[in-house]
Amino acid sequence: MSTILRKHIERITPLTDSEFDYVLAHFSPRSFKKQQYLIQEGELVQNDFFVLSGLVKSYYTNADGKEHLMQFGMEDWWITDYQAYFNQQHAQLNIDCIENTQVLCLSLHNREKLCAELHKMEHFFRKKSNAGYVALQRRILSLLNNNAQERYESLLKLYPELFQRVPKTLIASYLGVSRETLSRFSSKADLK
């Protein structure tokens, strides 16, 4: 199972067996059931989560109780409330499971320890962060530049499997569209 992590890291930087063992020792595995919270608003955020299997979502709940999806987290993805995690503050986001999920938890302390001790790992995390930054820029541009239907279509193209795996309400919430409007897009597309 942890070979997923090793492959993931080695896409950026190769590790010796003993290096990887050392790295892995800084993670702790956990399992969560569907619906269970990984992080709940208000609590101190201890961990970043590397998803081994399953599917989770991070989202913000506003004053009116409306949810806005920040991120999905599936196999091979990292997820947490990064603002709270990096600054060791209380969570503004919730993260819970759409499916039963297995993760590897990495505390901020262990992350910083690994980065300090192994230059390779600092390199790895810098590269991941850079890639994440670019991905968020793309999402912002898409929010600024594309209308709801265009955003729907690019997401459908990029992650078609997501549309099978999660209720449309969540996809709507990720795209910043109402459930009903999203539904009308998919009916329209069916005509083709």
Add this chain to the structure above:
Amino acid sequence: MSTILRKHIERITPLTDSEFDYVLAHFSPRSFKKQQYLIQEGELVQNDFFVLSGLVKSYYTNADGKEHLMQFGMEDWWITDYQAYFNQQHAQLNIDCIENTQVLCLSLHNREKLCAELHKMEHFFRKKSNAGYVALQRRILSLLNNNAQERYESLLKLYPELFQRVPKTLIASYLGVSRETLSRFSSKADLK
């Protein structure tokens, strides 16, 4: 002038004099006039720019010729087309000067060299990237969760000086609102 860079780095990690001199040697200073491009859509992105003085903007121009602001870059900020820079691709964004601007240019090659040679610098860039990621997440949440007026008001609160320094059209374009709608918000606020 380069003390701005030193202070900027040392907010994250201290450097000896000789370390800083070594780092600085990997940057090259350049000056740009108002209106001048730092990066133009389509060209290969060679550099990340650290702004010493002045003000620039990065933006996407869509098929209809409409501009959407990705970022402002003022003193002490980094700016480039990161997608293109990190992957050594052609720019999708334009970057040009709102005011006469002085920058320090860092090529990807020199950035990676510094990161490989000086663990401290890899640490610095990781931290910067993390902070940038969190900032973009906040912007996405604001786009998903807040209406145009709320976005206007939080930006005004966060960067009041920006409203003196740049035309409202640009602020509208950053917020994803039309110039006219933004103008109506500011008239309303005057009544108080």
Add this chain to the structure above:
DNA sequence: ACTTTTTTGTGATGTAAATCACAGGTAAGC
């Protein structure tokens, strides 16, 4: 198998904000 809950589609209506249009104001160029 039956009940309950969740998910989805679709019509009717309302609204925030875009777009169009024009005028006064301010700054820049010569």
Add this chain to the structure above:
DNA sequence: GCTTACCTGTGATTTACATCACAAAAAAGT
């Protein structure tokens, strides 16, 4: 100082999308 270009405010109209309301379909729980 005059001219040209850019910037801002404000009304009238349009539009994309939200919200409300309901029903059918699918999934989950017992």
